[in-house]
Amino acid sequence: MSTLIHESAHRLAEMMAVGDITCEEVTRAHLERITEAEDQIHAFLYVDADRAMDTSRRVDAKRRSGEPMGPLAGVPIGVKDVFTYAGAPTTCASKILEGWHPPYTATVVQRMIDADMVIVGKTNMDEFAMGSSTENSAYGPTHNPWALDRIPGGSGGGSAAALAGFEVPLSVGSDTGGSIRQPAAVTGTVGVKPTYGSSSRYGLVAMASSLDQPGPCARNVLDAALLHQVMSGHDPKDSTSIDASGPDVVTAARSRDVTGMKIGVVKEFGGEGYAPGVERSFREAVAGLASAGAEIVEVSCPHFPAALGAYYLIMPSEVSSNLARFDAMRYGLRVGDDGTTSAEQVMRLSRGAGFGAEVKRRIILGTYALSSGYYDAYYGSAQKVRTLVIQDFSNAFCQVDVLVSPTTPTTAFKLGERIDDPMAMYKADLCTIPSNLAGNVSASFPAGLSAEDGLPVGFQVMAPPMRDDLVYRVGSGLEALLEDRWGGPLWTLMKEEGR
């Protein structure tokens, strides 16, 4: 097997820049790996092999002509199937969009194309990004490359598993309550939810618009920062896009130095419900940061435990509104249109047949939370908790530069273990949700393998809005000290059959 698939994105880009290898070779190596690994992993819903090879030859020709190339030119990438990309199907892992070919391309995808990156396919996910395991995909779950009987996280389990399985060196995800960070945690990869508004939502099929944010997924901190830089920036097509330039995340990712930083450990995220192996790896990482020169303090965020409840009212409310667009009239599945049925009946039959159980559950929960008589108690109260969570962050960031916690309370659980217990599934997002409610940047970095089960543990870093550089600085410092301990990237500890 080609060792090209084990290289980092930035190393591949350097090798192509100096002419050691061609983009065609890099792309072919990854497509071959996908062919070999997909039977076991199922990270992709669609592999765009022909177009990827065409792109790779065009990138090689452009380089030969001497044109200036970007820092990720020629690097293969997987795109979560929630982003539109004209010329390929976009399904959001739903039967209601089976075979739908979008007439336009998402801004973040267009920026990858403009940066001469090679899009190799669309990655698996929970239907409409609702879930923490990819088991809600209408096309079957993704398997975690560290242990194939385990979940790869969700909703972006395909994007994370494609990295851990060496099918691509980079991928892109979307994060509404943890859908980039929790998959990163359980697959030993890096996932960043940027500051809300710093990467465009145009062409991202909406789940909960006030919470959704596209972000980078990678196997190391610098690769994530380079993709972050390619993806982000103001977009006039997204009215919530911030019209200001973001911080220099690439320099921060190269710093590998946390000297003098004040790091706050969130007091509320630990104890009951947290796996001892997760807490141990987390504490060891914190101790490492202290020995590397950071100052560690404990910070209380008293309203964070209530964030989960607020999220599971605000998100379904927005879902019930956003998913009303799937009405079987202009695109998507239409069922029962026999000439006698009414439009309303056709809508009901089509949505009943096209949506999976979790999507139906959230639409109906949102419909209930917004109905008259319950609005104040549910949606109204949830909005107040959102205010209190934002205040907790503001108070904390007066005392410290960043907050840290485990990314998710456990390591990867077994496929099927929580599928019939929605509340148990929702608790996987306990620690990631506050940053979606508040809109600040948050990321998950590998913290090592749990002493209990040998599976990856995620380390979450949260920083103030528009200070995305701070999470990369901590991530790079952590990576430097842990890779010394591991003798290389975390995946070098993966058993050989995973590679």
Added chain:
Amino acid sequence: METPVTLTHAEVSKLARLARIELTDEELTAMAGQLDVILDAVAVVSQVARADVPPTSHALQLANVFRADEVRPSLPPDAVLAMAPACEDDRFRVPRILQEEQ
């Protein structure tokens, strides 16, 4: 919301109708039980949210975004209709929306 919420089969059926989702009896029964558990867990918000706390609907302080009113090319009709379940004369063809007697 001191006592746990219990949604009846009929209530879930009504919500499904409002949301335009056809559910089987089996789905209705399973969902009623699951919604009770979820609503019980999220009810914590009403205990935390004091009357004097202002609500937040969005993390950003949003203001209307305006752009110049300029004519720009839009998608051609073929591209717009390409994925329609049914179309006719450059339009989406939809099932009837009025009852016979109307």
